[in-house]
Amino acid sequence: MKKYAIITAGGIGLRMESEIPKQFLCIGDLPILMHTINRFYQFDNHIKIILSLPENHLKYWENLCKKYKFTIPVTVVKGGKTRFHSIKNALDIIDEDGFVAVHDGVRPLVNIATIKRTFDKAEKLGNAVASSDVVFSIRKIEGQKNIGVNRTFYKEIQTPQTFNIQAIKQAYNLEYKKEFTDDASVFEAAGHQIYLVNGNRENIKITNSEDIIIAEALLNRIV
Amino acid sequence: MKKYAIITAGGIGLRMESEIPKQFLCIGDLPILMHTINRFYQFDNHIKIILSLPENHLKYWENLCKKYKFTIPVTVVKGGKTRFHSIKNALDIIDEDGFVAVHDGVRPLVNIATIKRTFDKAEKLGNAVASSDVVFSIRKIEGQKNIGVNRTFYKEIQTPQTFNIQAIKQAYNLEYKKEFTDDASVFEAAGHQIYLVNGNRENIKITNSEDIIIAEALLNRIV
Numbered sequence: 001m002k003k004y005a006i007i008t009a010g011g012i013g014l015r016m017e018s019e020i021p022k023q024f025l026c027i028g029d030l031p032i033l034m035h036t037i038n039r040f041y042q043f044d045n046h047i048k049i050i051l052s053l054p055e056n057h058l059k060y061w062e063n064l065c066k067k068y069k070f071t072i073p074v075t076v077v078k079g080g081k082t083r084f085h086s087i088k089n090a091l092d093i094i095d096e097d098g099f100v101a102v103h104d105g106v107r108p109l110v111n112i113a114t115i116k117r118t119f120d121k122a123e124k125l126g127n128a129v130a131s132s133d134v135v136f137s138i139r140k141i142e143g144q145k146n147i148g149v150n151r152t153f154y155k156e157i158q159t160p161q162t163f164n165i166q167a168i169k170q171a172y173n174l175e176y177k178k179e180f181t182d183d184a185s186v187f188e189a190a191g192h193q194i195y196l197v198n199g200n201r202e203n204i205k206i207t208n209s210e211d212i213i214i215a216e217a218l219l220n221r222i223v
Numbered sequence: 224m225k226k227y228a229i230i231t232a233g234g235i236g237l238r239m240e241s242e243i244p245k246q247f248l249c250i251g252d253l254p255i256l257m258h259t260i261n262r263f264y265q266f267d268n269h270i271k272i273i274l275s276l277p278e279n280h281l282k283y284w285e286n287l288c289k290k291y292k293f294t295i296p297v298t299v300v301k302g303g304k305t306r307f308h309s310i311k312n313a314l315d316i317i318d319e320d321g322f323v324a325v326h327d328g329v330r331p332l333v334n335i336a337t338i339k340r341t342f343d344k345a346e347k348l349g350n351a352v353a354s355s356d357v358v359f360s361i362r363k364i365e366g367q368k369n370i371g372v373n374r375t376f377y378k379e380i381q382t383p384q385t386f387n388i389q390a391i392k393q394a395y396n397l398e399y400k401k402e403f404t405d406d407a408s409v410f411e412a413a414g415h416q417i418y419l420v421n422g423n424r425e426n427i428k429i430t431n432s433e434d435i436i437i438a439e440a441l442l443n444r445i446v
Contacts, residue, residue, distance in 0.1 A: 137380035137405045148408045157360035182360045185371045210424055217440040
């Protein structure tokens with residue numbers, strides 16, 4: 001089975017002068033994005049890794065690779081105007097059958113077992129999405145009110161989200177909707193049932209400075 | 224306005240030999256539970272603090288207070304067989320009007336502003352519950368399937384949850400149900416509408432060893 005990973009690292013980049021995007025910041029001794037790529041390479045060193053980067057970050061990434069002597073083979077694809085368009089661009093360059101994991105560049109703490117679970121289940125059922133239990137109480141907003149809901153009926157969704165390549169390519173022919181917050185929502189809109197596998201609790205998405213501190217603290221616990 | 228805080232630190236305790244409960248472990252230089260109590264004392268040094276502890280942890284707590292020279296005045300109340308029964312026991316000893324914040328002992332990273340927001344809004348509307356946006360995709364389990372839901376319609380619930388004292392005492396006269404996962408769910412079952420205020424993102428519930436590492440990392444960022 002041919003395996004691909006699309007690592008998504010933002011669509012249209014912020015101006016780099018104002019703020020360095022989170023995926024380029026270091027945790028431990030390496031930029032976040034390199035940790036993330038390393039995970040997939042450790043999972044399977046024959047996996048084909050496609051990195052989706054905003055056009056105006058390409059040069060910065062190249063320089064970062066030189067600085068950190070980062071030599072894992074990666075095909076870089078320009079991001080689109082939304083995450084949806086970036087993934088579509090990346091899928092467009094895949095021309096063989098097999099399975100593809102789509103993963104957030106800012107989730108460097110995914111473990112090998114999680115990646116493996118998504119590929120194993122996707123091979124059987126066509127797709128598999130990493131998820132975890134909701135561990136806090138949740139309430140649902142309904143108009144001006146909010147009501148308690150039973151959290152055991154909900155799952156927190158992570159990445160990787162892994163799909164049969166032909167099927168996900170076809171799903172991405174749908175017209176873009178802003179409700180497409182992840183690949184599972186696109187795949188579902190194309191008529192497929194989504195299958196969940198357990199992720200790992202440390203597999204957080206780094207979106208703010210607290211998350212950097214948390215990720216740094218958790219880094220040494222991931223295998 | 225009279226202010227109370229009920230800090231809840233477990234119902235029936237685990238055998239202490241096997242594992243020290245999380246609230247007694249240190250982050251920084253102080254046990255978690257003392258950080259938590261400190262927050263409420265810093266918010267208002269006239270607040271009356273009631274600590275709900277399992278009976279078989281009382282002696283351990285006393286010794287901990289001596290060891291850390293912890294002198295903030297706290298009324299200790301024995302926990303019940305569930306969180307619901309523990310809170311009920313604690314409410315039973317309050318015999319004046321005012322407002323009471325119920326807070327998890329293992330949320331030491333609540334900030335002063337969050338506590339203040341719950342008291343301010345509860346004073347106006349009868350209750351206020353700390354909450355935050357759901358920052359990840361969620362899916363809902365429906366039978367054998369799961370479906371994508373719009374996360375902007377959901378809120379993650381934290382503590383403190385702050386209430387008019389007479390009203391919450393009355394709500395706790397309801398018969399216990401296992402769906403009562405927090406005080407808001409009890410108050411809601413008694414016929415009240417729940418009001419939300421913003422919590423703070425660092426205000427995590429420490430339930431496992433990863434959380435201890437995270438809390439330690441975030442501790443210095445809280446004001």
